[in-house]
Amino acid sequence: xxxxxxxxxxxxxxxxxxxxxxxxxxxxxxxxxxxxxxxxxxxxxxxxxxxxxxxxxxxxxxxxxxxxxxxxxxxxxxxxxxxxxxxxxxxxxxxxxxxxxxxxxxxxxxxxxxxxxxxxxxxxxxxxxxxxxxxxxxxxxxxxxxxxxxxxxxxxxxxxxxxxxxxxxxxxxxxxxxxxxxxxxxxxxxxxxxxxxxxxxxxxxxxxxxxxxxxxxxxxxxxxxxxxxxxxxxxxxxx
Amino acid sequence: xxxxxxxxxxxxxxxxxxxxxxxxxxxxxxxxxxxxxxxxxxxxxxxxxxxxxxxxxxxxxxxxxxxxxxxxxxxxxxxxxxxxxxxxxxxxxxxxxxxxxxxxxxxxxxxxxxxxxxxxxxxxxxxxxxxxxxxxxxxxxxxxxxxxxxxxxxxxxxxxxxxxxxxxxxxxxxxxxxxxxxxxxxxxxxxxxxxxxxxxxxxxxxxxxxxxxxxxxxxxxxxxxxxxxxxxxxxxxxx
Numbered sequence: 423x424x425x426x427x428x429x430x431x432x433x434x435x436x437x438x439x440x441x442x443x444x445x446x447x448x449x450x451x452x453x454x455x456x457x458x459x460x461x462x463x464x465x466x467x468x469x470x471x472x473x474x475x476x477x478x479x480x481x482x483x484x485x486x487x488x489x490x491x492x493x494x495x496x497x498x499x500x501x502x503x504x505x506x507x508x509x510x511x512x513x514x515x516x517x518x519x520x521x522x523x524x525x526x527x528x529x530x531x532x533x534x535x536x537x538x539x540x541x542x543x544x545x546x547x548x549x550x551x552x553x554x555x556x557x558x559x560x561x562x563x564x565x566x567x568x569x570x571x572x573x574x575x576x577x578x579x580x581x582x583x584x585x586x587x588x589x590x591x592x593x594x595x596x597x598x599x600x601x602x603x604x605x606x607x608x609x610x611x612x613x614x615x616x617x618x619x620x621x622x623x624x625x626x627x628x629x630x631x632x633x634x635x636x637x638x639x640x641x642x643x644x645x646x647x648x649x650x651x652x653x654x655x656x657x658x659x660x661x
Numbered sequence: 662x663x664x665x666x667x668x669x670x671x672x673x674x675x676x677x678x679x680x681x682x683x684x685x686x687x688x689x690x691x692x693x694x695x696x697x698x699x700x701x702x703x704x705x706x707x708x709x710x711x712x713x714x715x716x717x718x719x720x721x722x723x724x725x726x727x728x729x730x731x732x733x734x735x736x737x738x739x740x741x742x743x744x745x746x747x748x749x750x751x752x753x754x755x756x757x758x759x760x761x762x763x764x765x766x767x768x769x770x771x772x773x774x775x776x777x778x779x780x781x782x783x784x785x786x787x788x789x790x791x792x793x794x795x796x797x798x799x800x801x802x803x804x805x806x807x808x809x810x811x812x813x814x815x816x817x818x819x820x821x822x823x824x825x826x827x828x829x830x831x832x833x834x835x836x837x838x839x840x841x842x843x844x845x846x847x848x849x850x851x852x853x854x855x856x857x858x859x860x861x862x863x864x865x866x867x868x869x870x871x872x873x874x875x876x877x878x879x880x881x882x883x884x885x886x887x888x889x890x891x892x893x894x895x896x897x898x899x900x
Contacts, residue, residue: 546799555834563785563809570798571801576833595795
């Protein structure tokens with residue numbers, strides 16, 4: 423029997439939701455900051471609505487309706503448009519920037535750092551994320567993610583699931599598609615990676631979107647590896 | 662008195678010569694490999710001549726005489742043209758590739774890893790190197806260089822000292838030029854970085870080119886920091 427993961431030399435990770443808990447981190451960060459700054463709002467609802475703008479915004483870039491725009495800029499546009507309904511129209515420019523940069527201050531899921539440190543000993547590891555370069559570097563410093571390098575869709579000026587993003591990693595690293603594994607908590611990401619030849623690993627994050635999450639609760643295809651978390655992925659990948 | 666380095670948030674490093682000892686590493690690697698493989702040659706001379714082709718090759722790219730060509734490809738072209746005079750015309754394709762990839766297997770100067778680990782606690786650190794992405798990632802794995810991210814001239818499709826390379830780091834990281842420090846063992850690199858506003862740190866590597874080195878033995882300008890090595894740089898930068 424051929425083990426399909428034996429060829430793997432590098433593993434790249436979706437970050438938002440797969441490696442870091444964006445929703446929990448943002449609610450905690452902004453609640454604490456709001457408390458200290460005297461700025462009160464329903465941060466949970468704001469975060470959910472903010473994140474809800476994300477796919478439609480990227481779709482506008484994907485369809486070419488607007489030119490390449492990175493995530494920090496998309497986040498800022500969405501944030502500013504949401505502030506009035508949350509009673510936050512009075513935030514200063516510096517405060518808006520601080521709130522927008524909360525995406526640079528996300529915390530890892532409890533298993534992530536230990537799992538990545540194990541995987542790093544055997545594989546090249548990096549994010550392959552729609553996040554922009556500065557965001558991913560700052561997030562890694564904040565959350566102590568031990569990446570070997572940062573692969574950002576900003577490098578490729580394309581958002582996942584465009585094939586150029588997955589194949590861009592292969593090209594930059596001189597690796598064949600079957601030497602690169604995509605790890606994600608989102609089935610669509612793995613389907614796109616598989617369609618261009620990458621290996622795939624699914625890790626469920628059933629509370630990424632909060633307690634009522636209905637999507638991506640389980641693997642929707644026979645991905646090469648299905649692991650319970652990144653520690654389990656390390657075990658299953660022999661690291 | 663204003664300390665000009667107080668603004669610094671990220672430090673980027675020239676790699677070949679500044680962080681890794683390319684000449685010593687290559688002679689040792691190929692001598693050992695040649696011994697094991699029954700391939701005999703004057704590796705020291707080959708390395709010196711190989712490296713001698715490097716600036717003229719990059720100049721052809723800089724002048725636009727040839728399109729963007731990365732370092733692995735430039736190295737391979739130069740290597741193949743040098744093999745006959747070293748009696749190595751019979752090397753197989755796999756052997757040529759193994760020899761060419763020696764640039765991915767360079768070792769750090771003795772002070773480098775400890776110095777970088779100290780600097781990483783306080784600053785974002787990365788290479789800003791003419792080396793291509795795969796080379797820099799593989800070199801970091803091999804030499805245990807704890808980069809936060811890889812800044813390669815391949816990302817910018819320009820070789821240093823083009824301003825786009827230094828300013829590209831600033832742009833990607835949302836940093837002002839005076840928030841980024843360039844560290845190099847080569848005065849020309851620092852002059853170019855300073856000309857676009859970066860901070861500068863010189864570290865002499867007087868045996869980079871072997872015992873007879875005549876260039877870059879000392880700082881040729883009043884760089885913001887002159888350190889004896891990367892441990893000393895960490896001390897001088899308060900890390």
